[in-house]
Amino acid sequence: MTSPYPILSILGILIVTLTLAAGLIWLERRLLALWQDRYGPNRVGPFGLLQVLADMIKIFFKEDWIPPFADKAVFVAAPAIIVVTVLMSFAVVPVAPGIIVSDLDVGLLFVLAMSSLGVYSVVLAGWSSDNKYALLGGVRAAAQMLSYEVFMGLSLMGVVLLAGSFNLTAIVEAQRNLWFVAPQFLGFVLFLIAGAAETRRLPFDLPEAESELIAGFHSEYSGMKFGMFFVGEYLGVILISCLITILFFGGWLGPVLPPIVWFLIKVMFFIAFFILMRAALPRPRFDQLMSWGWKLMLPLALANLLITGAVVLAWRS
Amino acid sequence: MTIVFYVSSAVAIAATVLMLTRVRAVHALLYLIVSLLAVAVIFYVLGAPFVAALELIIYAGAIMVLFVFVVMLLNLGEETVRAERALLAPSMWIGPSVLAAILLAEFIWMLARGGVPPAQAVSIGPVEVGISLFGPYLIGVELTSMLLLGGLVGAYHLGSRKAPHTEVTHATHP
Amino acid sequence: MFSVVRTIWYVLLHMFHKRITVQYPDEKPYLAPRYRGRIILSRDPDGGERCVACYLCAAACPVDCIALQATEDPTGRRYPEFFRINFSRCIFCGFCEEACPTYAIQLTPDFEMGEYQRPNLVYEKEDLLINGPGKYPGYNFWRVCGVQIGGKDKGEAENEGPPVDIHSLLP
Ligand code: SF4
Ligand code: SF4
Numbered sequence: 001m002t003s004p005y006p007i008l009s010i011l012g013i014l015i016v017t018l019t020l021a022a023g024l025i026w027l028e029r030r031l032l033a034l035w036q037d038r039y040g041p042n043r044v045g046p047f048g049l050l051q052v053l054a055d056m057i058k059i060f061f062k063e064d065w066i067p068p069f070a071d072k073a074v075f076v077a078a079p080a081i082i083v084v085t086v087l088m089s090f091a092v093v094p095v096a097p098g099i100i101v102s103d104l105d106v107g108l109l110f111v112l113a114m115s116s117l118g119v120y121s122v123v124l125a126g127w128s129s130d131n132k133y134a135l136l137g138g139v140r141a142a143a144q145m146l147s148y149e150v151f152m153g154l155s156l157m158g159v160v161l162l163a164g165s166f167n168l169t170a171i172v173e174a175q176r177n178l179w180f181v182a183p184q185f186l187g188f189v190l191f192l193i194a195g196a197a198e199t200r201r202l203p204f205d206l207p208e209a210e211s212e213l214i215a216g217f218h219s220e221y222s223g224m225k226f227g228m229f230f231v232g233e234y235l236g237v238i239l240i241s242c243l244i245t246i247l248f249f250g251g252w253l254g255p256v257l258p259p260i261v262w263f264l265i266k267v268m269f270f271i272a273f274f275i276l277m278r279a280a281l282p283r284p285r286f287d288q289l290m291s292w293g294w295k296l297m298l299p300l301a302l303a304n305l306l307i308t309g310a311v312v313l314a315w316r317s
Numbered sequence: 318m319t320i321v322f323y324v325s326s327a328v329a330i331a332a333t334v335l336m337l338t339r340v341r342a343v344h345a346l347l348y349l350i351v352s353l354l355a356v357a358v359i360f361y362v363l364g365a366p367f368v369a370a371l372e373l374i375i376y377a378g379a380i381m382v383l384f385v386f387v388v389m390l391l392n393l394g395e396e397t398v399r400a401e402r403a404l405l406a407p408s409m410w411i412g413p414s415v416l417a418a419i420l421l422a423e424f425i426w427m428l429a430r431g432g433v434p435p436a437q438a439v440s441i442g443p444v445e446v447g448i449s450l451f452g453p454y455l456i457g458v459e460l461t462s463m464l465l466l467g468g469l470v471g472a473y474h475l476g477s478r479k480a481p482h483t484e485v486t487h488a489t490h491p
Numbered sequence: 492m493f494s495v496v497r498t499i500w501y502v503l504l505h506m507f508h509k510r511i512t513v514q515y516p517d518e519k520p521y522l523a524p525r526y527r528g529r530i531i532l533s534r535d536p537d538g539g540e541r542c543v544a545c546y547l548c549a550a551a552c553p554v555d556c557i558a559l560q561a562t563e564d565p566t567g568r569r570y571p572e573f574f575r576i577n578f579s580r581c582i583f584c585g586f587c588e589e590a591c592p593t594y595a596i597q598l599t600p601d602f603e604m605g606e607y608q609r610p611n612l613v614y615e616k617e618d619l620l621i622n623g624p625g626k627y628p629g630y631n632f633w634r635v636c637g638v639q640i641g642g643k644d645k646g647e648a649e650n651e652g653p654p655v656d657i658h659s660l661l662p
Contacts (some may be wrong), residue, residue, distance in 0.1 A: 035505045039512045074343065105442055109370035113357075116378025120350070123382065126342060127389045135389065142386040146379060153374070166367075166443055280502035281495060 034085035073122035082232035137216025141207035152194035173250035199236035202278035241270035329355035499507035526600035533625035548587035566641025
């Protein structure tokens, strides 16, 4: 069930994901610049790579301020929740055969559960800051993530039907002949959108919309607590990219190269795609967001599920 | 596994007690969430990972978020805190606690008699849950869905009530 | 939905466009001669100070960052005793240059004035005055105005006739 070297897997995945999350800060700035005809950070170290280090030093030494009017305990707990829930989800992500922390039978549900718990981080941060912008951000986050979670789960059920299991390793193995992106293209698109909404990436970053809410739910956060939200967001992007790779693009399957390399290539591709979405797309209005979610995405996800179920039944009989 | 079970049970009970005694609504909700998480762990330990995941997704992840959402929007000031404090006076909680204690005693007595099967090692996966939901418990599922449909229609009705006509004419032409 | 995909595609194509960033310290940007940068005080072609301390620039300055004190030499030529520009307040609007009747004060294409200490941004006359006429090489205020100074009497300026003898009857 679990990997032969559990501690090694845990440490490896932890270190790799955290480094990747830090590196993403640099990568995102460079890629955004690339797509906006700029250079991005290129001064500190080779290709500006040490910018990450400089940013980290900066954020560590910033004053860690808790507003006197805030609800202290909740204020401190909120940023931890997001990092913890996202890192927990990585426990069931199979990177390559044998490299997985816990091969849970209901792995996919576990990921969904953790992502639904991640909402608390944002909501509580907004509430405990006792600041109207933060509260508005928190309220938006709650509404947005609840609505998008619904069809995020539903869009994946087509994959589960085809694979016949919630286990992520089994889902990857079921794609030996055909990646699920082909039969489940609609599910893939829906999941991509829901994933962006769940991680509050740019087309869906209404909870923090700078132009209207300052920084939304994390207006009052500074220093390392702000850093945790930041890292949590990037970890979320990595997680969603990993999930897309596993569920729709055959995980580590691929010719010639070793499995882990294939996995990393695919994940990096989707991370870059998320950054591209950020570079290209404007932010919708909040009522548009909600009505797309409930009136377009949800019916589509349901129809996808229904048709997939019918086809699978017809196929089997 | 037994250790995990007892620890999470203790956490669940403690969190529930703390939940009852908090004066701030959001804090109470947070303890309730912790208690739900502990219950999910108990489900998992008892061999029902599917139910554990659903507990997390639906109760902790969706319903409680809605609770927090609503409580956040209520403007609960010092007034409510004082009112909640008053509710925590002994005269308010002694009655319910006695009743709960009787229930607890009965529960312990039943446990001591060994009326509950021991936690089995087989794990109940999604397939078993699905089969039993759409097999022996079909009537229950259908009734629940009727109930939910009723709730949905009611919510729609409440939500779609037209606002009274409040158009303001800014300029009056002679 | 199609427009969203098309937008993403067009933004992706920007990968192959030319970068428009100027890598500043390594690569200097082009500054036009009339760029409004660091302010200087210029001199006449014959080396005298152009500024006549008329206070017009100080009056025109919207942020009041010019301070000067007029004085005269024994021959009646006016000049500023001190002339001080506080560059930490200057907004480089160029109004002073427009107000100046003698082309003395001029803005130059130089903006690299960073300092660690704010008081270092207060430039005195020694810092401002240059040894040249700046953008207007041929112009010499004292040679075209009618005021009498040392070395130039009444009627000796360019395009100026000798003074009229008002006591004579003949025109
Ligand atoms: S450029 Fe404008 S702000 Fe600066 S000294 Fe001249 S008038 Fe004043
Ligand atoms: S710089 Fe020009 S405007 Fe200013 S006092 Fe001197 S002559 Fe007058």
